[in-house]
Amino acid sequence: MKRKWLWLLPIVCLSLIACSKQTNDQTAATSTEESSVVETKVSEETTIYLVRHGKTWFNTMNQVQGFSDSPLTELGETQAQAVGNGLKDIPFVAAFSSDLGRQRNTAKLILAENANGIPEITELLGFREKNFGSFEGQSNDAMNIAVAESLNLDYPEGSDELWDFLKQELTEEELANKVAEVDPSQTAETYEEMKSRVEKAMPEMLKIAEEAGGGNVLIVSSGGLIPIILESVAPGSYNGEKIGNCSVTTLKVKDGIYTIESIGDTTFADTVQD
Template sequence: MKKNFGTLLVCLLGLTIIGGFSKNNEAEAAKKNDEVTVYLIRHGKTFFNTTGQVQGFADSPLTDKGISQAKKLGTGLKDVTFDLAYSGDLGRQRNTAKLILSKNDNKKPKLMEHDGFKEWNYGGYEGKTDKEMWTPIFEANGFKLDDDWSDYDKLVEKIGDDGIANAIAENDPLKAAENYDEITTRGKAAMAKVIKDAKKTNAKNVMIVSSGGMIPTLLELLTPNEYNGEMMDNCSVTTLNYKDGKYTLDKIGDTQYIE
């Protein structure tokens, strides 16, 4: 009886130790699974980008150059294993994402769409010239709009992403443009879903194809004070690292793959 009791005690101790190791291993695994690299990509060049027209919720097709940019970027990122892939539900974003994934050498994830990654809604300015929408905002703040957008970073520094969005909404003759709160609400929801999906699937690398206005907004939300008005070129890559509930900015507007 004593022998059996001793054997039982040893077994129980063994199970306790194994259980402890198991919990520790699970904790370590969960900690590792919390690290995610996010590739924020602007879509390729479009017809409206070429003609200098406002393009938010309104859409225009990728040009030949835009298609070439997306393919080059896909080739440059072909060795990256994207565990998850998202885009906004605009054609220029969706098609850019598909072209990038078509060049990837690894198992390709299903492309998911989320309206949180759409460009800002510019309301009554959609389809009109960039100058018509932007000139009043530049001039009201003591700056000049030129073809190179030379003062854009100064404008952002002075009134911020929120000031720009709210100025557009206020100036919009149709009063249909989004204000900053509306834009950030859907942006936050989109990124919350990405991280939730990443944790659920143990994703390490996530691709998101968005637009030149929305990407800086996401940066302002995720890495406050690290975005300083840099322009996002077509098919540029901005890389974020997510760990322990926080984002850090690695690269911003990288165009090495398409130059």
């Protein structure tokens, strides 16, 4: 009886092998499809419009403005509206600022001009301006003179000349650390402290943007922090370019790689006058 069924064994084995191969092929195909979906998602390009807030009262009065805040001037509001008009056809999937009123209100004014759906503004503390410690609210000259004197160098008179001198003598990192060093209260942020919060905020921003489908993102921050953002995502990309009120800095990111398209572009803000 056993011999009668022996001839069936090769057929059964071949059938099992064929089924196994088909299952493996299907699994591999499914795996490839899933991998393709993941790769497509990761490959989505995000364009970031990084804007400095509009002109404020502290800017007008030449006062140190970091964690402290002051409202936008009439010009500052008009600058923000001009940027909004210039970007009105850009469909933003997400918008960000910190909790500082000058940043948040600039973002609101920009988005109010937009012709597309307007996203809610997400506040990330990492986008705050530098903390200048006890120099907050004082004149910029008082802080800059304290830094200049610590260098034991002859420095020029005049607010603009002194600032240009410091920017020429020191890197962004050195300048931030000098401010922290000469701050009487020792509460001003160091460069590494600022960079640390930026490096937490940027991935969080990107995650929110990707969850919204990827595309265009608006970030409103401040003149002292934007260079740190650039250096954090693309080391060596910032070379002292001026970051004026309501200037637009454009970045693209794909597969985690950032490309800087422009820095401190004031084309839109320059359409309005003091």
